[in-house]
Amino acid sequence: MKKRSILVIGIFLLLLSAVSCGSQGRKRVSELQDTLYVPQYAECFEILGVGKSSLLKIFNPWQGAAGVERELFLARDGEAPPAGFSGTTVQLPLNRVVCLSSSYIAFLDVIAAADAVVGVSGAQYVSNDTIRARYARGEVKDVGYDANMNYEMLAGLAPDLVLAYGVAGENVSMTAKLQELGIPIVYVGDYVEQSPLGKAEWLVAFGEMFDKREEAEIRFQSIRDNYLAVCRVVAKADSAGRPRPVVMLNTPYKDTWFMPGDRSYMIRLLEDAGGEYVCRGVDAVESRPISAEAAFLAAEKADVWLNPGQAKTLSEVLQLSPRFGDVPAVKRGAVYNNNRRSTPGGGSDFWESGAVHPDIVLKDLVEILHPGLLSGHELYYYQQMQ
DSSP states (O other), X not given: OHHHHHHHHHHHHHHHHHHHHHHHHSOBHHHHEEEEEOOSSOSSEEEEEETTEXXXXXXXXXXXXXXXXXXXXEEOTTOOOOBTOOSEEEESSOOOEEESSHHHHHHHHHTTOGGGEEEESOGGGOOOHHHHHHHHTTSXXXXXXXXXXXXXXXXXXXOXXXXXXXXXXXXXXXXXXXXXXXXXXXXOOGGGOOSHHHHHTHHHHHHHHTTOHHHHHHHHHHHHHHHHHHHHHHXXXXXXXXXXXXXXXXXXXXXXXXXXXXXXXXXHXXXXXXXXXXXXXXXXXSOEEEEHHHHHHHHTTOSEEEOOTXXXXXXXXXXXXXXXXXXXXXXXXXXXXXXXSBOTTSOBGGGTGGGTOHHHHXXXXXXXXXXXXXXXXXXXXXXXXX
């Protein structure tokens, strides 16, 4: 009986030893994480080290996704993800990617990684000259989006990763289809960032995905320094008593005018540029609908009108509504749109490279609101409507 007990104990210890040895080879993610990059401005990502590899953690990847988290394991030298990892795994280097937002092309262009783009969504809206030329030569394909996604074409491109976005949530059917095809997908959350520098700081996340994090950090620091330098010029003008022009934004859709909340991306840019938002007073990020009548009353108080839809001339603005002719900013010609750099298909580089260059957008806005305050700056994304 004693010998039998000893035998049982011995077998138990042997099994325990085998389990322990097996777990040493692949520790859990939580045991191996080492912080590589904590953003200064962005709130929706961080980068952790896992052995030679790294882990990109993405928080709130779409509007209304509070508490949602996605993880992308960036494997180097053939490393496998740690035990317990349930996110997406890709092997570096990434040589072939599909960008479902044109802003991703701009991020990749800054770190000289745009050559990896083999697919886009909405080629007519892409502003990047190199991608447009490659598309014309058939080197880049338009894979469509949502219900119009060409999955056969997408699979034929054999991408290492699809860079996607969600507007009001995850595109569940697209995610499931790509998983079925064995194509890795990650939802990038740059557009959820409300700080202009926070959005631009996603450059570092893109740099990590393409083994160019140090270069991306340097480029972001330059963008940050340029942005903050402009802010200091505006602050000095404020302290000298220079008035802040009142600004109206957007145009109505049918009978409703959508106005951004006080904590939105555009309002942050506007205030950093030394402007005052005419519809301020709602502590929110999301845009809210107001009646056309309320919007016209607000527009009567504005010194400047920005972003009036797709219009390129004042006559096109007046075609939207004859009442616009009575708006003081229209009478003074103080109407500016962010479509100076447009594609024939209706795309605007403001929404593409402007995402990674808020410093240039800010300079444009300062030049509009405080002409001459920045010596020698010519409008880049904006144009005065004639």
